[in-house]
Amino acid sequence: MTAGVPLCAIVPPYVLDRLAEAGHEPAVRSLALDAAHRAARLAPPPPVAASPALSRVIADAGHTQRLPGRTVRTEGQTPTADDSVTHAYDGLGATFALYADAYGRRSIDDQGLRLDATVHYGQNYDNAFWNGHRMVFGDGDGEIFGDFTACIDVIGHELTHGVTQFTAGLEYHDQPGALNESVSDVFGSLVKQYALHQDAAQADWLIGAGLLAPGIQGVALRSMKAPGTAYDDPRLGKDPQPAHLRDYVNTSEDSGGVHINSGIPNHAFYLLATALGGPAWERAGRIWYDALTGRRLPADADFTAFARATVAAAKARYPDQPSIADTVTASWAQVGVSPG
Known part of the structure; x- marks a missing residue:
């Protein structure tokens, strides 16, 4: 696996490798994760009080790679002017809705886990990933990829890694x-x-x-x-x-x-x-x-x-x-x- 590419990222490492070899600088920057993040994704998820209701918290990394970032919207708050925040908030809700309505699942852990996400991660970051705690979205570079919050299935994909984490725990190889x-x-x-x-x-x-x-x-x-x-x-x-x-x-x-x-x-x-x-x-x-x-x-x-x-x-x-x-x-x- 390419060094620094997070597990469970939506864009595969072989795509990023190809872009890096071609000199696509935003993709090269996308490969680097700071040490704190690498440690965080290997740690167990933090305890969260069980709740039957949907609970979302969206943070803004401010184009850094520091997590979680500054909280910009919580459950029930009115939309902000930031489309990435709105898309992330709505995508988390849509994923919660499928699992709750179709399968009776109470959030991704079936115990009411709060859904956390961070937008504007890194500079021109060409990926989105689940790190074991939260969803993290890059903005894309505009040349190869657009904003990763814009695709609701990408959000559902990444949060489902959390469902797998809490159920079958399928090994990642x-x-x-x-x-x-x-x-x-x-x-x-x-x-x-x-x-x-x-x-x-x-x-x-x-x-x-x-x-x-x-x-x-x-x-x-x-x-x-x-x-x-x-x-x-x-x-x-x-x-x-x-x-x-x-x-x-x-x-x-x-x-x-x-x-x-x-x-x-x-x-x-x-x-x-x-x-x-x-x-x-x-x-x-x-x-x-x-x-x-x-x-x-x-x-x-x-x-x-x-x-x-x-x-x-x-x-x-x-x-x-x-x-x-x-x-x-x-x-x-x-x-x-x-x-x-």
């Missing part, structure tokens, strides 16, 4: 790491679909649509519908995600290709959601949520283990509709994974 990233893409997309009232057929199934700056040849960071097609740009390179296990990328970079090989389970979910039809957060999302939170998934789960967990979740959730579990099995088979 190789196949379990790719599952960790994929789960965040799945629920990040569902946050957007839920907020837009879209069913599976209406959704774009893109992660970070609108994040790429004008002139960049691409539509998003990743595509769940067609992994490997999100971008193809002289500066970014070509989207390396596979859609099938036969094309699995064995690499020591990116913690074993966690952002690359996540395309395989991502595509399995897309196939399931579109096969079942209707709102994807209902049956398909419920099956993935049950598998993630069922306390039977090992932290080192590979794709086969997760596929088995989703089939078991479908059978348990829909015992009178065996065709649903069969559809789950068929969706995994289409990406080369057999639940066995």
